[in-house]
Amino acid sequence: MNYTFIYSLSKYINKIRLISFITFVSIIIIYNYIYLSLKIKARKLNEEYSYIISELDINFTNNKINRPIRIGIYTISLSDGGLQRITAKLINYLDKFKIFKIYLFNQREKEENEYKISERIERVMIKNTDDTKFLIDKINKKKIDVFIYQFPIQREIKALNNLKNTKTIFYIHSSFFYWLYSKIFKVLDIYKEYINSKYVISLIPLESDYLFKKWGINSILFENFLTYDYNSTIPSDLSKKHILLIGRGRNKFKRFEIGIQAIEYIKNKIPEVKLLIVSKSIGVDNLKNYIDNLQLNYNIEFSNYSSDPSIYFKDASLNYITSISESYSLVLSETKIHGIPSILLGLDYIAIAKNGTIIIYDDRPETLAKESIKILFHKIYKKKLSKMARNSMKKFNNENIYKKWKILLLSVYNNYKNYKEYFVSKVNKTKELYNILQKQVILLNKRMPDLKNITISTMENLVNINISNYINK
Numbered sequence: 306m307n308y309t310f311i312y313s314l315s316k317y318i319n320k321i322r323l324i325s326f327i328t329f330v331s332i333i334i335i336y337n338y339i340y341l342s343l344k345i346k347a348r349k350l351n352e353e354y355s356y357i358i359s360e361l362d363i364n365f366t367n368n369k370i371n372r373p374i375r376i377g378i379y380t381i382s383l384s385d386g387g388l389q390r391i392t393a394k395l396i397n398y399l400d401k402f403k404i405f406k407i408y409l410f411n412q413r414e415k416e417e418n419e420y421k422i423s424e425r426i427e428r429v430m431i432k433n434t435d436d437t438k439f440l441i442d443k444i445n446k447k448k449i450d451v452f453i454y455q456f457p458i459q460r461e462i463k464a465l466n467n468l469k470n471t472k473t474i475f476y477i478h479s480s481f482f483y484w485l486y487s488k489i490f491k492v493l494d495i496y497k498e499y500i501n502s503k504y505v506i507s508l509i510p511l512e513s514d515y516l517f518k519k520w521g522i523n524s525i526l527f528e529n530f531l532t533y534d535y536n537s538t539i540p541s542d543l544s545k546k547h548i549l550l551i552g553r554g555r556n557k558f559k560r561f562e563i564g565i566q567a568i569e570y571i572k573n574k575i576p577e578v579k580l581l582i583v584s585k586s587i588g589v590d591n592l593k594n595y596i597d598n599l600q601l602n603y604n605i606e607f608s609n610y611s612s613d614p615s616i617y618f619k620d621a622s623l624n625y626i627t628s629i630s631e632s633y634s635l636v637l638s639e640t641k642i643h644g645i646p647s648i649l650l651g652l653d654y655i656a657i658a659k660n661g662t663i664i665i666y667d668d669r670p671e672t673l674a675k676e677s678i679k680i681l682f683h684k685i686y687k688k689k690l691s692k693m694a695r696n697s698m699k700k701f702n703n704e705n706i707y708k709k710w711k712i713l714l715l716s717v718y719n720n721y722k723n724y725k726e727y728f729v730s731k732v733n734k735t736k737e738l739y740n741i742l743q744k745q746v747i748l749l750n751k752r753m754p755d756l757k758n759i760t761i762s763t764m765e766n767l768v769n770i771n772i773s774n775y776i777n778k
Contacts, residue, residue: 314504341371342700353403358714361712365719370404374718377449377471379410379431379440379456383419385585386553387635388450388455388478390612393420394530395453398707400425405714410440420612437464444471451717464500472717474504480654481512481767482630484748487558487754490772496520497768504717506635511654511745514730515738520768525713525728528631528656530703533615533642540644540695546578546681547621549645551614551636552628555588560627561766563650565596565605565672567625567677572604574678580605581621583614618643624679625673629752631655637662642698648676648692651748654741666748 351369360364365749371413375398380392400407400423409422429447432468433439444452446769447466454465454472454777465473477499484492499505499517505524505661507513513526550564561582568580582592586609596605608617623641631637632651638657640647647662650673680687709728715725742761750757758775 314737324536357402357404357711358715361708361715363712363715363721365715365721367719372657373404375406375408375448375450376714377408377429377444377447377452379452379454380412382411382413382416383422384416384472387633388421388762390532390635391529392455393422394532394703395710395716396422396426398530399710399714402711407447410443416754422442430433437461440464441468444468450716453624457492457495458490459498460501462495466498472504473502473718474506474713475499476506477512478508478632480509480630480632481516481747482654482745485759486629486753487737488755493767493772496522498766499524504713505712508656508700509654510656510734511738511741514734515742516764516767519765525725526656526730527709528706529635529638529699531698531701532635532639532704533644535642535695535701538615538642539619540691541618541621542623543620543644543684543691545620545622546575547617547623548578548580548642548677549583549621549624550580550627551583551617551624551640554582554584554592558629560629560650560668561592562595563627563668563670563673563757564625565592565599565601568601568604568671569599570671570674571677571681572601575681578604578681581608581617582606583608583610585610600637609704610631614639615643618645621645623648623677626650626652627673628652633657638698638701641694642689644695646680646687646694648673648680651745654745657697661690661692661698663690664675666744668752 306412318751350373354370358368368542371747373546378392378396380389383389383393390592395486396407396409399405404777408427408429408433412431414430414436415428426751431440431443440461441464441737449471452471452474453476455459455476455478457479462475481493483765484490499522500520503523505517505522506527507524508516508527508529510526513524517524550561551561554561563582568578571578583604584607586607593607596602618640622645624636624645627639632655634652634657635653637647637655641657641661649662649664650668652658653664663674663680680690712727713724742764743745746759746761746764749759755777756775757777763770763775
């Protein structure tokens with residue numbers, strides 16, 4: 306008998322047993338560590354969840370969550386525009402909420418000049434923007450609980466309404482007046498899809514609190530986040546005869562040419578007047594040529610738009626909002642916080658239209674010039690408007706808006722049916738909103754002779770009619 310072989314075999318078997326035992330014990334230790342870590346993480350998550358529910362004073366049936374709530378937000382990019390700026394602001398606020406995991410769905414790769422967001426945000430590229438299934442597959446793959454959608458694309462709205470495991474909040478950033486004025490009437494069909502949507506956010510009181518009710522759309526009125534803090538903002542000293550015109554100058558619906566034409570009249574009374582057009586330089590050659598032809602180069606200056614336009618606010622005396630339609634107007638909120646009076650062309654339906662503003666109901670440069678001269682000439686009147694503008698923004702607070710978003714998202718996640726009680730105003734403004742609609746119909750008839758057959762009744766039944774029947778041929 307070979308004892309040496311038997312001894313070696315026995316030694317080898319014991320070594321294998323020892324390794325197996327050590328491996329087994331290691332697995333048990335690692336498993337217990339992971340289990341304990343997950344348990345601690347889950348406990349902390351639910352402690353945070355319970356604390357937030359208590360803080361917000363909401364009672365949900367489900368008082369526990371198994372993982373962070375996955376929130377998806379969809380945008381084209383995070384650069385160039387108010388919607389993009391607000392989206393970045395919303396993402397950064399929601400990222401502070403530890404029970405949320407945020408996913409940014411966007412159509413462009415990360416850009417150098419985009420508004421900054423946390424590095425923790427996971428980006429999901431939507432390259433095939435013509436394929437609705439591609440978007441839906443991405444949402445399902447990431448197991449998104451609540452999706453914030455911001456586009457007026459009917460086929461995607463319809464598909465999102467049919468999702469079973471993801472709840473969608475439709476965040477509307479455009480006024481329906483935009484589709485009327487641009488004559489893209491087919492887009493109005495999106496409002497028929499909103500009727501089938503459980504959660505719709507509107508920024509416009511006239512739409513959310515009046516027209517949408519007529520159309521059968523379940524919506525709540527929200528405000529946009531502010532880009533400047535009221536308490537840390539130094540108001541304009543109103544020392545210069547400077548007028549601001551801010552936005553995408555290349556967009557024909559911003560109608561910068563009306564502001565330019567007004568300067569031709571104003572300079573005859575106030576030679577030192579300056580119109581500062583704050584816009585990206587792309588696509589504004591037509592405006593520059595127009596200014597050359599009117600010989601207004603001394604009185605009109607172009608300045609490049611930046612993510613912080615406050616450098617133009619320190620001594621400006623007036624702001625123009627010449628857009629044919631708006632939903633909230635980030636520029637108006639920014640200039641009002643800085644105590645700069647504004648003149649709006651018919652935009653009485655936006656939430657912050659009142660106080661420190663003058664609203665005129667025609668598009669004549671002469672009318673705009675007349676109101677401008679009145680403000681620029683009279684210091685007491687200008688200071689009064691300035692004070693009213695700034696004071697009107699005191700009630701808006703990003704922390705309050707952040708709280709509203711938390712309530713909304715948690716309510717949507719938990720299927721909480723009574724969430725609207727936190728957002729609906731107790732004040733009945735039906736008569737006021739009807740009067741605004743009446744003025745808007747008159748303005749629409751005046752601006753668009755093709756649509757002069759549209760009445761208040763037409764507006765109140767817009768989702769049930771064929772708009773082409775109301776076009777004057």
